[in-house]
Amino acid sequence: MAMEVTQILLSAQAVDSTVRKQAEENLKQFQEQNLPSFLFSLAGELANDEKPVESRKLAGLVLKNALDAKEQHRKVELVQRWLALDPSVRAQIKACLLNTLSSPAHDARSTASQVIAKLAGIELPHKQWPELVGTLLSSIHQVPPHTKQATLETLGYICEEVSPDVVDQDHVNKILTAVVQGMNSSESNNDVRLAATRALYNALGFAQANFSNDMERDYIMRVTCEATLSPEVKIRQAAFECLVAISSTYYDKLAPYISDIFNITAKAVKEDEEPVALQAIEFWSSICDEEIDIMEDYGGEFSADSEIPCFYFIKQALPALVPLLLETLLKQEEDQDQDEGAWNIAMAGGTCLGLVARTVGDDVVPFVMPFIEENITKLDWRQREAATYAFGSILEGPSPDKLLPLVNVALTFMLAALMKDPSIHVKDTTAWTLGRMFEFLHGSALDTPIVTSENCQQIVTILIQSMSDVPNVAEKACGALYFLAQGYEDMGTTCSSLTPYFQDIIQALLQVTHREDAGESRLRTAAYETINEVVRCSTDETASTVMQLMPLIMMELHQTLEGQKLSADERERQNELQGLLCGCLQVMIQKLGSSEATKYVFAQNVQNTDQLMGLFLRVFASRSATAHEEAMLAIGALAYATGPNFGKYMPEFYKYLEVGLQNFEDYQVCAITVGVVGDICRALEDKILPYCDGIMTQLLKDLASNQLHRSVKPPIFSCFGDIALAIGEHFEKYLMYVMPMLQSAADLSAHTSVADDDMTEYTNSLRNGILEAYSGIFQGFKGSPKTQLLMPYAPHVLQFLDSLYMEKDMDDVVTKTAIGVLGDLADTLGTNAGPLIQQSVSSKDFLNECLTSDDHMIKESAEWAKLAISRSISF
Helix, strand or coil, X not given: CCCCCHHHHHHCCCCCHHHHHHHHHHHHHHHHHCHHHHHHHHHHHHHCCCCCHHHHHHHHHHHHHCCCCXXXXXXXXXXXXXXXXXXXXXXXXXXXXXXXXXXXXHHHHHHHHHHHHHHHHHHHHHCCCCCHHHHHHHCCCCCCHHHHHHHHHHHHHHHHHCCHHHCCHHHHHHHHHHHHHHHCCCCCCHHHHHHHHHHHHHHHHHCHHHHHCHHHHHHHHHHHHHHCCCCCHHHHHHHHHHHHHXXXXXXXXXXXXXXXXXXXXXXXHHHCCHHHHHHHHHHHHHHHHHHHHHHHHXXXXXXXXXXXXXXXXXXXXXXXXXXXXXXXXXXXXCCCCCCCCCCCHHHHHHHHHHHHHHHHHHHHHHHHHHHHHHHXXXXXXXXXXXXXXXXXXXXXXXXXXXXXXXHHHHHHHHHHHXXXXXXXXXXXXXXXXXXXXXXXXXXCCCXXXXXXXXXXXXXXXXXXXXXXXXXXXXXXXHHHHHHXXXXXXXXXXXXXXXXXXXXXXXXXXXXXXXXXXXXXXXXXXXXXXXXXXXXXXXXXHHHHHHHHHHHHHHHHHHHHHCCCCCCHHHHHHHHHHHHHHHHHHHHHHXXXXXCHHHHHHHHHCHHHHHHHHHHHHHHCCCCCHHHHHHHHHHHHHHHHHHHHHHHHXXXXXXXXXHHXXXXXXXXXXXXXXXXXXXXXXXXXXXXXXXXXXXXXXXXXXXXXXXXXXXXXXXXXXXXXXXXXXXXXXXXXXXXXXXXXXXXXXXXXXXXXXXXXXXXXXXXXXXXXXXXXXXXXXXXXXXXXXXXXHHHHHHHHHHHHHXXXXXXXXXXXXXXXXXXXXXXXXXXXXXXXXXXXXXXXXXXXXXXXXXXXXXXXHHHHHHXXXXXXXXXHCCC
16 A cells, blocks of 8 residues: 655755756645545655665655644644544555554654644544553653653653643553653753653643642752753753743742742853753743733732732842843943844843843832943943943833933933943943833833933934944934934824924934835834824824925835836845835825815825825735735725715725735735725715725625634624625615624634633623724614614514623723623613613613723723613613
């Protein structure tokens, strides 16, 4: 049954592309014509020690790809395809894979480990291959070291692949025993010890019961801590990675070990090689993350019934931990600012210090200030840079009262350093620190501002001058200006002190975008993002400048669309630039469209809006998802700003709208397009009617598809509401399709036992989308003779509201929308709704609860709902 595939696999790796393509085609045909033989041949190749390592490795890889895929719908297909194979074929393939674990070739063993884990991920949840774990463990102590290493690696991958509930506790205990024994210092083979340590990392999620048992936990912790002292650097690194994982998974079990761990990590940070030291710092960053989360969840109020108590490990460790981290800041690398992906001891230490500041607030300041004062004026650039980095790192966390006196003194010093310091490193960190000052200590929330009418001009002048510095310093200067503008945006439009400098700032930023080296250090992107922020915070006084800026940006976009012959790299850069320019135009359109005075002038300039629309449509001809997203968002803004006049663009734009709604691959484009449909509905109202059949058909197809990313589904439901609101009773013909979909989605979302934060967030956004759909539909039919058509659906809507109220896990946004829907239902159905609302289990309690809410938005919604309900019944 197995076929000879060695030559095809070797040819598939040939340098000659013709040979390679032919081999790939042969493999594809073989797979399509005879899947069982294809998979068995690959497994046989992988298991055969007489075959070349290259063909064996590729055989394993192709086998793995035949079992798993990134896209969920494809993954499901491959799983079903495997389970449909004859059990005897599957057994033969699995036997080949298990045999490969004893191969002398490391690559073959490692590939087999991964394939076995993929199969475990398919079979164990279906209660198949129950003997797998037992088979792997049965002979682990009698086999040669290389087989033991492969077996431990396989166990680790299996733990990564399957969820803990499909492996029974007896097996978990045995896996952990084998793993921890393999990690033990008595294990003489380093490869075995490393595989075991990495396997523990993957198995930690399975060890809940074992970590609850004092003796077992002590043993696991002792062996892990011992492994951090192994002579082999990779083992030390893997052991610290385990400690990092333990800190987040079992934070509540760490108290007995924390002082020992501090000593181990401190020694590693001071003396060990960089990969190990980085993990040792990461341990404390992870503890900070845990404590920040706990304090956010409980608002710092701990009661005996808090799920996880906060042990304040960071607060207790401060006197020893902060000096340790400050010392790391002096270990900078000469070229760290130039390399974007750089990560080293100094950066890790600064990041951890920032987390410490967020964890303990004011308490960190007295430990850091002496270091800053001592080093900020030293001759060695490393000391000045470290002091500046330390200061920037502690600006988020401590209270403004504690920081403002320090920042007011530091501001003048930092501005001078940004201009005059001879070291690029110091300037770079200084510009970053200024950005942090403006981000956290400038804005409407503060009584005493650090930016005043007296010092604003000096700040702006120096930041503008720094924009002509080397790219990494210029990029940070743009960032500082971004946060300076953002601080004014949240103060309301009347008091922007940037108004007098608006033109100079925009001009300087435009110059940055044209620098020869603007492609380095994200400089061009930072400049455009800052232009956007400065425009957002601008006042009506500067509207004429924004109007003048618009044709300049349009001209730049026009130039990127002219047909030049470009290399792949150049095209990518050009697509990125198109995205930035569309984003910039979107912000300007939004700004001009948001004030009555400018909106009228903007909408009257027909030539301008025609040209804008023409440019955005041309961007769709490029093949770039980023540019598509930005152009689509800009069109949404244009629809809002031009209102009913947008109708004239619809015949031309509609085909691109349809393409966007069909874009399953770039699902963000799809989601944004759905949002733009909402914008257009608000702009055109019932003039959208001629396009509704096409749009609704596509939206219903999207919802029915298992290929579309789940995050697009909530906006589609909201969009139904937008369409219904726009076309009113004409929505009648879609009710029979939309309402059953809303009902089944509502049933699904009402009773989800939610395991993690992501799922909770998604469930709430799904509920909100469904409620927005109901709200739009009820409001759309209000006052129409056809409101009766909604009566059959009302009981289900009320049932949905009841179940949401009973579950008690709505966030504030859902609560506000839900109480609004109750009001919409009463308002639209009038006296017909009365008896239904009276029969509903929780409407009265829900309403009363919302009427007394601290959230004024919820309260406002509830007061309106109360009025609508009292008109339909006497409550």
